[in-house]
Amino acid sequence: MKKKTLFVAITTQKGGIGKTSVTVLLSSYLHYLKGYEVAVVDCDYPQYSIFDLRNRETEVVASDEYYSVKAYNQLCKIEKKCYSIVMSSIVDATSKANELAQEENLDIVFFDMPGTLNTDGVLDLLSEMDYIFSPISADRLVVESTLQFLSLFNDNLITTGIAKAKGVNLFWTMVDGREKTSLYDMYNSVINDLGQKIMKTSLPDSKRYRREITFDKKPIFRSTFFPIDSSMLKSSRIPELAEEICSIINLKH
Numbered sequence: 001m002k003k004k005t006l007f008v009a010i011t012t013q014k015g016g017i018g019k020t021s022v023t024v025l026l027s028s029y030l031h032y033l034k035g036y037e038v039a040v041v042d043c044d045y046p047q048y049s050i051f052d053l054r055n056r057e058t059e060v061v062a063s064d065e066y067y068s069v070k071a072y073n074q075l076c077k078i079e080k081k082c083y084s085i086v087m088s089s090i091v092d093a094t095s096k097a098n099e100l101a102q103e104e105n106l107d108i109v110f111f112d113m114p115g116t117l118n119t120d121g122v123l124d125l126l127s128e129m130d131y132i133f134s135p136i137s138a139d140r141l142v143v144e145s146t147l148q149f150l151s152l153f154n155d156n157l158i159t160t161g162i163a164k165a166k167g168v169n170l171f172w173t174m175v176d177g178r179e180k181t182s183l184y185d186m187y188n189s190v191i192n193d194l195g196q197k198i199m200k201t202s203l204p205d206s207k208r209y210r211r212e213i214t215f216d217k218k219p220i221f222r223s224t225f226f227p228i229d230s231s232m233l234k235s236s237r238i239p240e241l242a243e244e245i246c247s248i249i250n251l252k253h
């Protein structure tokens with residue numbers, strides 16, 4: 001039976017807050033470890049960072065025996081190939097996603113989109129998302145930019161009834177264990193006062209986010225070919241984030 005494919009975006013206005021990394025980590029976790037069928041539509045022109053990452057990884061995996069064997073073993077074990085990543089303009093993004101959803105009987109399509117709502121077509125694309133998740137960090141500029149994003153989203157898409165999503169789900173990221181919890185309490189109460197909920201799971205601040213497949217064969221963190229290495233999975237808190245997201249979007253096997 002054809003299932004309903006959910007359109008999900010990890011997005012916000014602020015640049016460099018981990019939207020792309022979290023999209024990759026969640027996609028790989030859900031696709032390779034949790035048995036969901038996932039695809040990614042990369043419409044973050046001109047960076048196309050996820051599409052680029054897949055290309056860089058493809059070169060390494062094709063030319064390095066260690067990674068080709070690893071990819072082959074994974075294929076035999078889970079009996080599925082790596083997920084599709086397509087590059088798209090903003091305007092074509094939903095039709096490309098619908099095509100993929102038909103062909104691959106997908107559970108989720110993740111969209112990586114430009115950070116600014118001013119780019120033509122971004123608001124229309126956001127209105128097509130079933131769910132939107134936004135990383136936020138405890139930095140005044142980030143919090144201000146997030147609040148601005150939320151109010152633009154509300155004014156343009158919620159009050160007008162255009163958005164499919166009921167709202168934006170915020171989660172803390174780049175959380176440094178040494179930061180005062182009072183800082184988070186303060187921001188949480190500001191955000192709650194605005195009627196917004198923050199998710200339970202937060203992601204740690206970790207240099208591992210930069211770790212991609214390289215010829216040095218260190219354990220893999222951010223990859224479109226493989227899930228996070230088991231040695232780092234628990235501390236990454238990606239399993240908790242994925243579980244919380246699956247429960248919000250009501251995704252079941």
Ligand SMILES: Nc1ncnc2c1ncn2[C@@H]1O[C@H](COP(=O)(O)OP(=O)(O)OP(=O)(O)O)[C@@H](O)[C@H]1O
Pocket residue numbers: 014015016017018019020021022044049115173174175203204205206207208209210211
């Ligand atoms: N939780 C984290 N802890 C530490 N570094 C992180 C974390 N998440 C992301 N980073 C790092 O922050 C940088 C930006 O991440 P990423 O490209 O995923 O963000 P982005 O929001 O997609 O950026 P852009 O706005 O450019 O698209 C990268 O160098 C990444 O490794």
Ligand SMILES: [Mg+2]
Pocket residue numbers: 019020021044049112
């Ligand atoms: Mg990005």
